[in-house]
Amino acid sequence: MEEVxxxxxxxxxxxxxxxxxxxFEEFFIREMDRLQRALVLITGSRSDAEDIAQESFMRVFxxxxxxxxxxxxxxxxxxxxxxxxxxxxxxxxxxxKRTTGMVDRHDDGLGPVEDRDEAGRILxxxxxxxxxxxxxxxAFGYSGEEAAELLGVKPxxxxxxxxxxxxxxxxxxxxxxx
Amino acid sequence: xPEVRDVLERQMDRTPIEPxxxxxxxxxxxxxxxRRRITAAVVAIAVAVAATGLAVHAFDRAQGAVPALPPPRxxxxxxxxxxxxxxxxxxxxxxxxxxxxxNVSKLLDLSCTQDAAGHRSCxxxxxxxxxxxxxxxxxxxxxxxxxxxxxxxxxWTMTDAVGLHVLDLRSGRSTRxxxxxxPSCSEIGSVAWSPNGTTIAYTIDRLDGASxxxxxxxxxxxxxxxxxxxxxxxxxxSPDSSRIAFSAMPSHGPQVxxxxxxxxxxxxxxxxxxxxxxxxxxxxxxxxxxxxAYVQGEGGPTGSVWVLRTESGIATRVESLGVAEQSTxxxSPDxxxxxxxxxxxxxxxxxxxxTTTVLTKAWSRVGPVFYPxxxx
Numbered sequence: 001m002e003e004v005x006x007x008x009x010x011x012x013x014x015x016x017x018x019x020x021x022x023x024f025e026e027f028f029i030r031e032m033d034r035l036q037r038a039l040v041l042i043t044g045s046r047s048d049a050e051d052i053a054q055e056s057f058m059r060v061f062x063x064x065x066x067x068x069x070x071x072x073x074x075x076x077x078x079x080x081x082x083x084x085x086x087x088x089x090x091x092x093x094x095x096x097k098r099t100t101g102m103v104d105r106h107d108d109g110l111g112p113v114e115d116r117d118e119a120g121r122i123l124x125x126x127x128x129x130x131x132x133x134x135x136x137x138x139a140f141g142y143s144g145e146e147a148a149e150l151l152g153v154k155p156x157x158x159x160x161x162x163x164x165x166x167x168x169x170x171x172x173x174x175x176x177x178x
Numbered sequence: 179x180p181e182v183r184d185v186l187e188r189q190m191d192r193t194p195i196e197p198x199x200x201x202x203x204x205x206x207x208x209x210x211x212x213r214r215r216i217t218a219a220v221v222a223i224a225v226a227v228a229a230t231g232l233a234v235h236a237f238d239r240a241q242g243a244v245p246a247l248p249p250p251r252x253x254x255x256x257x258x259x260x261x262x263x264x265x266x267x268x269x270x271x272x273x274x275x276x277x278x279x280x281n282v283s284k285l286l287d288l289s290c291t292q293d294a295a296g297h298r299s300c301x302x303x304x305x306x307x308x309x310x311x312x313x314x315x316x317x318x319x320x321x322x323x324x325x326x327x328x329x330x331x332x333x334w335t336m337t338d339a340v341g342l343h344v345l346d347l348r349s350g351r352s353t354r355x356x357x358x359x360x361p362s363c364s365e366i367g368s369v370a371w372s373p374n375g376t377t378i379a380y381t382i383d384r385l386d387g388a389s390x391x392x393x394x395x396x397x398x399x400x401x402x403x404x405x406x407x408x409x410x411x412x413x414x415x416s417p418d419s420s421r422i423a424f425s426a427m428p429s430h431g432p433q434v435x436x437x438x439x440x441x442x443x444x445x446x447x448x449x450x451x452x453x454x455x456x457x458x459x460x461x462x463x464x465x466x467x468x469x470x471a472y473v474q475g476e477g478g479p480t481g482s483v484w485v486l487r488t489e490s491g492i493a494t495r496v497e498s499l500g501v502a503e504q505s506t507x508x509x510s511p512d513x514x515x516x517x518x519x520x521x522x523x524x525x526x527x528x529x530x531x532x533t534t535t536v537l538t539k540a541w542s543r544v545g546p547v548f549y550p551x552x553x554x
Contacts, residue, residue: 019458025200026202032197032198033195033197036195036197036198037191037195040195041186041189046196050196051196054203054210058207058210061207097349110248119186120183123189135186135190138182138183138186153361154361166182170182
C-alpha cells in the first residue's frame, strides 16, 4: 500500500511539472453544460446533443494528458464536437431524404423553446448548419475563419449561413430588455 | 441595446437540458466502451472465420499499394464489409464471394491489427463504394475518413489517402485519381465504371448535398455531370454507356429522392413509375437495358428492391427485406439474378419475384458488384 501511494504521488508530481494544467473533472464541469446547450440549439434534439457531448468528452478524456496542456482545451473539444455533428448530420440528411423526403426536421428538442418567443422561433426555422455557424461565431466567439475550419466550409459560406439569422435576431435584440 | 450575442446567450441559458454529471459521464463511458468491445470481438471472429486461409490484399497506408494477386474469378461478387464505429476491427474491407466454391476472401484489407500487448491499430479510412472495370483488370473504390468512436486501447491511423482510387489487379498498384478534402468534398460515395471502360462516374458528398462527377480512369478530365437537380447521387450507366440513371431531389413536388436519367451530353428526364409511387434510389440497369432495379425506402433507413420494366413502365417489388442504405442492386452478367445487401447479408434475388438465396452472413455493407464474366 505504501508503495502504491508513493507511485501516485510521483504521478501527481510529474503531472504538476509537465501534465495537464487542470484536472479533467474541472474542465468537464466548466464546459459540459454550455456545450450541451449549444448542441441542443444546433441539432434541435436533446438526445443528439447528449450523445455528441458525451462522445466529445470521451475523446477529450482519452487524450487528456495532451489536450489538458493546450492553451485552449475547449477549442479541441469544440472541434471534436463539430466533427461528430457534421458526420451525424450528413448521415441524418441522407437517411431523412431517403425515408421521408424531409430535411432539417427537428425532433422534440426545440419544440418547447420554439413556442416561447420570437428568438426560439427564428432559430428553429434555420438549418442545423446555420445554427452551428451562428453558435460558433456568436456564442463561442470564434472568428469566421475559425468557424469555417470547424465546420469544414469556406469562410464566405459561414458569412452566408449566419447573415440571414443575424439580421432576424438583430431585430429582436433591438426590442428586448437588456 | 442587447446584441445578437446576448439574444443567443439568453436562448442557450433557457434551453432545456438534462445535465450530465461527472459521475454519470464516467458510468456511461464505461458502459459504452464495454458494449463496443463486445461488438468488436464478435465481428473479429466473423471476419477471421470468413478469411481463414485466403489471400488478402493488405492496404499499405503509406504507399496506397497492395501486393499483386490473381484477379477474382469471373462472376465473383465484390462487396464491402460492415465497417463502422461499432465494429472497429474491420473498418470497411473489400471482400469477394466466389460462386464456385462459396468462399469469401478479402480483396482489400482495411481491418485492424493487434500487437502482443493487445494494443489495436486501425486505419482511419473505410471503403465507401466499389466498381470493377469492364475488362476485369481494375477496381475503382472510394476511401472516406472514418469517425470512429473511442476505443481506449486503439490507435486510429489517419491517412491523406481519402478520395477515389483505382486498383490495378495486374500490378497490385493502387493510385488515387481524385483527392477529397473539405470544403469542396466531404466524402466520395458510390462509384460506377462505364461499360465501354472510358469513364468513371462518382458521387461527391458535401454538407449541403451531393452531386455526380465524371472522370477518366487515369484521373484526367474530372468534370461535373450537370443534371440541374439537387442532391444527385448513385450514378448507374446504361449498357451502351450513353446514359446515366441516378437519384436526385425533383425540382418540384414532394422532396423525395426520385429516379432520373440523363444522356451524357444533356437532356435530363424523370423516370416515371406506375401511378402512385415515385420515389426511388440506387438504380441499376439490367445488362440488356430493358429493366432498372432500384431501392425504395419504406419509412426507415432500409428499403425494398423494385424492378422497373422500361417498356411497359410497370414496377414490381421483388425483395422486401431491409436493404441497406448504402447497397445498390447489381445485375448478374446474364441478367438472371440481382445481388443486393439486406440486413447485412449478401442476397441473390430473382428479378421476376422467385426464390431469394442468402450467400453470406450479416456483415456486408456497401455494394455489391459482379466481377465481369462468369457463368451467371
